[in-house]
Amino acid sequence: MKIIDLEPGDPRLESDLLPVLSELRPHLTPELFREVYEAGHPQGLRFSAAYTDGGRCVGAAGWRIVNNTSSLRKLYVDDLVTAAVDRSTGVGHALVAHLDTHARAAGCHELNLDSGTHRTGAHRFYLRERFDIVAFHFTRPLTAPDDAAS
Numbered sequence: 001m002k003i004i005d006l007e008p009g010d011p012r013l014e015s016d017l018l019p020v021l022s023e024l025r026p027h028l029t030p031e032l033f034r035e036v037y038e039a040g041h042p043q044g045l046r047f048s049a050a051y052t053d054g055g056r057c058v059g060a061a062g063w064r065i066v067n068n069t070s071s072l073r074k075l076y077v078d079d080l081v082t083a084a085v086d087r088s089t090g091v092g093h094a095l096v097a098h099l100d101t102h103a104r105a106a107g108c109h110e111l112n113l114d115s116g117t118h119r120t121g122a123h124r125f126y127l128r129e130r131f132d133i134v135a136f137h138f139t140r141p142l143t144a145p146d147d148a149a150s
Contacts, residue, residue, distance in 0.1 A: 001050055001051065001052060001053065001058075001090070001091065001094050002050075002051045002053075003048055003049065003050045003051070003059075003094060003095065003098045004048065004049050004051065005046060005047070005048050006047050006048070006049055007041075008037050008038055008041050012049065012057070013033070013034075013037065013047065014030050014033065014034075016049055016051075016057035017047055017049045017057055017060045018030060018033055019057070020049075020057055020058065020059060020060045020081055020082075020083045021033075021047075021060040021062070021079060021081060023081055023083060023084055024060075024079055024080075024081035025079065040064075043064065044064035044065055044066070045062060045063075045064050045078070046062070046063055046064060047060065047061065047062050047063075048060070048061045048063070048095065048098055048099070049061075050082075050091050050094055050095055050098075052086075057083075058082060058083045058086040058089075058091050059081065059082045059083065059086070059091040059092065059094070059095050060079060060080075060081050060095075061077060061079060061080050061081075061095045061098070061099060062077070062078035062079035062080075063075055063076065063077045063078060063079075063099055063102070064076055064078065065102075065103075065106050065108065071109055071110050071112070072109050073106070073107055073108045073109055074103070074108050074109060074110045074111065074112055075099055075102060075103035075106065075108045075110075075111045075112075076112055076113065077099060077111065077112070077113035078113075080092065080095060080096070080113060080122075082095075092125055092129075093129065096111075096129050099111055111131075112131070112134075113126070113131070114137045
């Protein structure tokens with residue numbers, strides 16, 4: 001397995017990574033994904049793609065380094081997904097290890113993420129990967145779901 005960090009404009013973002021990412025984020029169109037990455041990259045957003053030895057993308061991670069008062073410096077994972085047909089084959093573990101390496105190199109004190117309450121399979125994976133449940137995440141919608149796509 002090979003994991004590659006993809007920069008904005010890399011055609012593999014849409015041809016390889018987006019189909020896998022869409023399994024987690026089905027609302028992302030190619031246009032919306034481009035907009036998000038172009039706006040998010042200056043804010044630190046990065047994407048990593050996991051490939052099989054045969055060159056097929058089987059995993060995706062969206063992440064950023066964040067400085068804040070609670071953890072000082074952390075690597076925050078926006079997205080972490082393995083293609084459904086490739087789950088339980090070590091892809092997620094390899095992506096977490098890749099992100100851990102980035103976090104340590106950047107002097108981070110922790111690696112963290114949020115996960116939807118309904119994603120119990122993902123929660124089992126995160127606990128196996130030695131993530132702890134340390135907080136509740138609260139959301140206050142400011143727009144109707146249909147407004148967000150406009």
